[in-house]
Amino acid sequence: MQTRLAVAIVLAAGVAGGAAPAAEASDVLKAVRSPKVAATRAAREGELIVVFRDGADERDVQRALGEGRAAGARQSRSQAGRLLVRLEPGDAVRDAVTRFSRLPEVEYAEPNGLVRKSDGTTFKPDDRYYRYQWDMTQMNAERTWGIQKGKSTVAVAVLDGGIAYEDYTDPQTGVFYKKAPDWGDTVFLPGYDFVNGDAHPNDDEYHGTHVASTIAEATNNGIGVAGLAFGCALMPVKVLDENGEGTFFDLAEGIDYAVGFTQNGQKPVKVINMSLGSESSSETVRSAVDRALAAGVVLVAAAGNSAKGTVEFPANIPGVLAVAALDARKERASYSNWGTELHFAAPGGNCDRDDNADGEPDCVFQQMPDPDFLDVGRHDQFCYCGLDGTSMATPHVAAAAALLFSQGFTDANAVVKALEQTAERLGGAPADGRNDGYGYGLPRPANALPGLGLDTGPKK
Amino acid sequence: MSHVRRAPFLLAACLALAAVPAPAAEVAIEGQAGYRGLAFKDTAQALLGKTGGGTFGGALRVTVWRGLFVSAGYRTFSADGERVFLASPGAPPQKLGFPLSLKLTDIPLTIGYRLRQGKAIVPYLTAGAVITKYAETSSVAGESFDQSVSKTGFIGGAGVELRLVHSGLVRVAGEAGYSSVGSAIGTAGVSKVLSEDNIGGAYAVGKLVIAFSVGGRN
Numbered sequence: 144m145q146t147r148l149a150v151a152i153v154l155a156a157g158v159a160g161g162a163a164p165a166a167e168a169s170d171v172l173k174a175v176r177s178p179k180v181a182a183t184r185a186a187r188e189g190e191l192i193v194v195f196r197d198g199a200d201e202r203d204v205q206r207a208l209g210e211g212r213a214a215g216a217r218q219s220r221s222q223a224g225r226l227l228v229r230l231e232p233g234d235a236v237r238d239a240v241t242r243f244s245r246l247p248e249v250e251y252a253e254p255n256g257l258v259r260k261s262d263g264t265t266f267k268p269d270d271r272y273y274r275y276q277w278d279m280t281q282m283n284a285e286r287t288w289g290i291q292k293g294k295s296t297v298a299v300a301v302l303d304g305g306i307a308y309e310d311y312t313d314p315q316t317g318v319f320y321k322k323a324p325d326w327g328d329t330v331f332l333p334g335y336d337f338v339n340g341d342a343h344p345n346d347d348e349y350h351g352t353h354v355a356s357t358i359a360e361a362t363n364n365g366i367g368v369a370g371l372a373f374g375c376a377l378m379p380v381k382v383l384d385e386n387g388e389g390t391f392f393d394l395a396e397g398i399d400y401a402v403g404f405t406q407n408g409q410k411p412v413k414v415i416n417m418s419l420g421s422e423s424s425s426e427t428v429r430s431a432v433d434r435a436l437a438a439g440v441v442l443v444a445a446a447g448n449s450a451k452g453t454v455e456f457p458a459n460i461p462g463v464l465a466v467a468a469l470d471a472r473k474e475r476a477s478y479s480n481w482g483t484e485l486h487f488a489a490p491g492g493n494c495d496r497d498d499n500a501d502g503e504p505d506c507v508f509q510q511m512p513d514p515d516f517l518d519v520g521r522h523d524q525f526c527y528c529g530l531d532g533t534s535m536a537t538p539h540v541a542a543a544a545a546l547l548f549s550q551g552f553t554d555a556n557a558v559v560k561a562l563e564q565t566a567e568r569l570g571g572a573p574a575d576g577r578n579d580g581y582g583y584g585l586p587r588p589a590n591a592l593p594g595l596g597l598d599t600g601p602k603k
Numbered sequence: 604m605s606h607v608r609r610a611p612f613l614l615a616a617c618l619a620l621a622a623v624p625a626p627a628a629e630v631a632i633e634g635q636a637g638y639r640g641l642a643f644k645d646t647a648q649a650l651l652g653k654t655g656g657g658t659f660g661g662a663l664r665v666t667v668w669r670g671l672f673v674s675a676g677y678r679t680f681s682a683d684g685e686r687v688f689l690a691s692p693g694a695p696p697q698k699l700g701f702p703l704s705l706k707l708t709d710i711p712l713t714i715g716y717r718l719r720q721g722k723a724i725v726p727y728l729t730a731g732a733v734i735t736k737y738a739e740t741s742s743v744a745g746e747s748f749d750q751s752v753s754k755t756g757f758i759g760g761a762g763v764e765l766r767l768v769h770s771g772l773v774r775v776a777g778e779a780g781y782s783s784v785g786s787a788i789g790t791a792g793v794s795k796v797l798s799e800d801n802i803g804g805a806y807a808v809g810k811l812v813i814a815f816s817v818g819g820r821n
Contacts (some may be wrong), residue, residue, distance in 0.1 A: 290744040552688065552697045560690035561697075593743040594688040594699040597643075597650055598750050600791035 185423045186254035191236055192392050192427045193243050193252045195224040203248040211243045217392075220335075221399035225427065227255060227392045251426055256391040258383070258421040258457075272527070273369050277471045277499045278357075278490030278507050282539055284371055286589040287546065292362075293374030294549040295330040298411040299358050299541050300401035302394065303351030303418055304387055305336065305344040306379035307512055307525070313343070320345035321523035323352055325368070325510045327361025332411060334379035335400050337393040344381035345522070349511035351379065353530055354418045356509035357538035358545065367527055368508050371542035371588075375549060378404065378412055383419060391425035394457070398431040402438045410438070413548040413555070416541035417444040417463075418534035420455030428457050436462045439555045441548075443541040445533035447480035452579070454484040464544075464559065467491070467581065468536040471498040471505040473569060475580055479533055485582040487562070488569060491536030494529055507535040543588040550592050565590035565601045628817045629666040633776075635659065637808030639680040639707070642783070642801035646794045649696040650703060651684035658806060660709070670717035674729065678806070680707040686741055686748070689796045696793075703741040707802060709782065710734040711758045725764040733758035735784040737802045756784030756803055764812060776810040 193211070195204060204226070208216055212231060219225035230239050236254050243252035273279070307323040308331045320343075336344040346352045359377050360370035382397040383389040394417075401412045415435060435442055444458035446465045458465035459482070468479040468491020475481060476493045494504040506529025516524035540562070547558045562583070568574060569581040577583045590601040639658035641647040647654050662676030684703050687696040713731030738751040760780020767773045782803035789800030 551699045554690070554695055554697060557688055557690045557694060557697045561688050591688075592699070593701060593746070593748065594686040594697065595792040595796070596686050596703055596741050596748050596750065597646055597705060597739045598737075598752075598788040598790060598792045598794050599739060599741070599748040600795065 186256045190255040196250045199248040256423040258419045290592045293372035297548045298376035299414040300378040301355045302397045304383035305346040305381035306355045307346045307352045330376040332378040336381040344379040347385035353509045353511040358542045372545040375545045395427045395431040402435045418537045424456040441544045445537045448478045454482040459484040466537045468533045488581040489536040489539040492531035494531045543586045561591040631664040631814040633662040634811045635808040640805035642804040643799040670720040678709045706738045708736040723766045730759040754787040758782040774812040779807040
């Protein structure tokens with residue numbers, strides 16, 4: 144994770160009782176340094192994931208936990224044989240993995256690796272609304288909306304740090320979480336907080352709300368900015384904590400939760416957005432991804448912000464759509480990863496540049512909790528902020544996929560193929576292929592939505 | 604392109620034969636209705652949900668010498684469906700809800716021979732050229748996706764004509780055949796995905812024939 148310097152305009156969204164300036168009252172131009180620095184640890188100390196073989200019963204599990212010298216265990220909500228095992232203080236994870244792996248009841252054991260948000264770590268609060276959303280222009284959003292705005296029967300699960308989606312006071316901490324101001328009629332499906340173990344996946348920082356807003360922030364309501372698939376529903380699934388850090392166990396739990404969710408006999412989650420990544424990998428997450436793919440869900444993940452030629456995990460899992468970031472010039476952003484597993488490149492921004500000469504840095508602007516207030520423990524103040532990163536690029540692709548499902552696509556493979564075939568090739572990629580720098584290029588949902596006629600294809 | 608050049612030639616040949624004086628020439632007007640199959644059946648199934656349908660039309664037939672006749676006709680087929688996305692052959696079509704209309708117009712120009720001329724039951728064979736016009740129209744949020752092309756191909760068929768009244772002026776007939784009009788589609792869209800380029804197909808029509816004798820006995 145790179146730490147980047149950003150210039151920010153802060154606009155408080157105004158909440159009663161807040162000490163912030165009133166909404167629309169004053170724009171404060173200030174330079175801030177991102178407060179969030181990614182963790183560099185590979186796995187969480189004192190924990191490991193243990194998956195038992197089919198047929199292992201409760202007695203087998205208890206015996207294994209005893210022989211493996213577990214201090215405690217947390218059962219998966221969706222996978223009976225998957226446990227998050229807590230170790231005694233001082234017990235090395237590597238030794239415990241070896242110990243558990245030798246037990247006959249255990250299929251495999253692995254460290255509970257860490258994932259982290261993939262944003263460019265900069266933000267730029269702003270109140271300049273849609274005209275500063277160069278990313279929507281780059282996605283040809285206006286033509287796209289002329290065809291499809293999204294349907295609430297199609298949901299995107301946002302596996303992130305939560306979403307500011309409800310007014311809620313945490314009974315344990317007393318912290319008040321306020322719903323962000325520009326959700327309008329956006330529908331939220333019941334999500335889950337796998338970090339804190341409750342059904343209130345509110346955003347403890349800002350990343351998840353920003354990402355979700357790119358997908359479905361209320362649009363054409365006179366305030367804030369736009370979301371690309373603003374008619375679609377969102378499902379907040381919290382797998383990252385207040386530092387933007389989470390574990391493989393919780394990520395796998397989140398994937399399984401989103402895939403398994405049913406409402407009125409339907410499975411509304413068609414797309415999973417994962418604006419996160421890790422430099423290590425996990426069989427547990429890989430298995431959950433495989434189940435999601437088998438269930439016909441499109442999974443989209445950030446390629447990473449290390450400016451490397453390797454795509455991070457889980458974006459590098461076959462079948463997951465890995466997304467690189469573009470700047471306003473349609474060139475791959477300087478921080479963005481690339482590589483053989485790269486699928487698409489989408490607007491991720493570069494807050495260090497102003498290539499469209501609109502007087503503002505080329506960040507991606509969306510609503511989110513105001514970081515200045517988060518620093519003092521307040522979750523009730525919001526801003527229209529600019530961030531950059533492959534985290535910001537990823538929801539553009541997730542939204543495009545959601546729009547195709549809204550139009551009538553039922554097959555996830557067809558959604559992916561349609562986006563591939565109609566994407567704007569970049570970096571010299573062949574018309575019928577991809578390259579490692581940009582994948583299949585910039586998705587053009589307005590070209591994919593019309594589909595095919597008898598002898599008429601998409602217009603480029 | 605060679606098909607396009609051949610059509611006027613065949614038409615001229617037919618008209619030249621029709622112009623030959625015959626002692627017992629017959630002119631017949633046909634009304635036709637029946638079934639038109641679509642050679643691009645997989646494409647049609649994906650877009651229209653069917654591989655053929657009703658066809659209507661007519662023809663003018665002139666007997667030029669004994670059982671030899673020339674004929675020029677017109678048949679039309681139309682169907683409505685919707686635009687789809689098809690990832691690959693065999694993949695499920697993704698129906699997208701944008702209406703699509705297809706119209707095919709066949710103009711067969713044929714030479715045929717009627718066996719057992721003058722009998723109550725007259726079998727016949729026919730072959731020649733067919734000009735088929737394909738027109739596809741659809742619109743997506745104000746943007747038109749229209750396509751139209753005319754191509755010439757081959758057509759052949761066989762039929763049986765029955766005399767209804769003793770005078771022989773009113774007859775019914777049944778005819779079945781096949782046309783092949785290749786290289787017409789397959790440049791884009793579902794037909795490209797499925798590698799189908801032929802807009803011909805099988806047909807089976809019933810005919811109501813009104814015949815007139817010109818210049819002598821029938």
